[in-house]
Amino acid sequence: LTAMVLIFCLAYIATSRATSVMHWNLFGVVYGITAGFFMYIPTPWLINNWFRKHTGLALGITGAALSIFAAFASPIGQDLITTYGWRTARVALGVVGLVVSVPLTFIFVRKSPVEMGLLPYGTEKDGAAAAAKLENSGVRTAKAVKSPAFYLLILLAGIFCMCASFFQQIPSYASFGALGAAAG
Numbered sequence: 001l002t003a004m005v006l007i008f009c010l011a012y013i014a015t016s017r018a019t020s021v022m023h024w025n026l027f028g029v030v031y032g033i034t035a036g037f038f039m040y041i042p043t044p045w046l047i048n049n050w051f052r053k054h055t056g057l058a059l060g061i062t063g064a065a066l067s068i069f070a071a072f073a074s075p076i077g078q079d080l081i082t083t084y085g086w087r088t089a090r091v092a093l094g095v096v097g098l099v100v101s102v103p104l105t106f107i108f109v110r111k112s113p114v115e116m117g118l119l120p121y122g123t124e125k126d127g128a129a130a131a132a133k134l135e136n137s138g139v140r141t142a143k144a145v146k147s148p149a150f151y152l153l154i155l156l157a158g159i160f161c162m163c164a165s166f167f168q169q170i171p172s173y174a175s176f177g178a179l180g181a182a183a184g
Helices: 002-017 021-040 042-050 055-084 086-108 128-135 141-145 148-174
Strands: none
Touching: 002 021, 002 086, 021 042, 021 148, 042 055, 055 086
């Protein structure tokens, strides 16, 4: 996770020097590869590893917190673009990502509580046997691919990506109207 965030932030900063469509296409490849690792996969994966009880509540709180953060960050990013230009804004936002996200993921993110000698929230405290069982739990790939839930999960991930992409474009469309990009 830390490596993917680092690669993304460096590529994001590098786009501040983009002068051709090819630069943006290369960034799109880097973004496409890294985004799954830091945007879509870690939240449900980490929550499911750390919670056995109230997992849905934890996912809901996390989703709401991320949405609230995005609601505040987007106008700030737009204000940076309006005030300093898009190149400076990309450097500033990329540096913030580097300074905040890279150290925090390196220091605090662990695959599971078992790595720290803990059990997930809501697990019966029956010692190392429960921890080992949780660490090795899951569904085999062959069985998962035959399950309708697997394909519904892929569909849901696609819908999440489409919604995120849609909302990312709203300021661009709004900038042509009377309210401006910040309102969008």
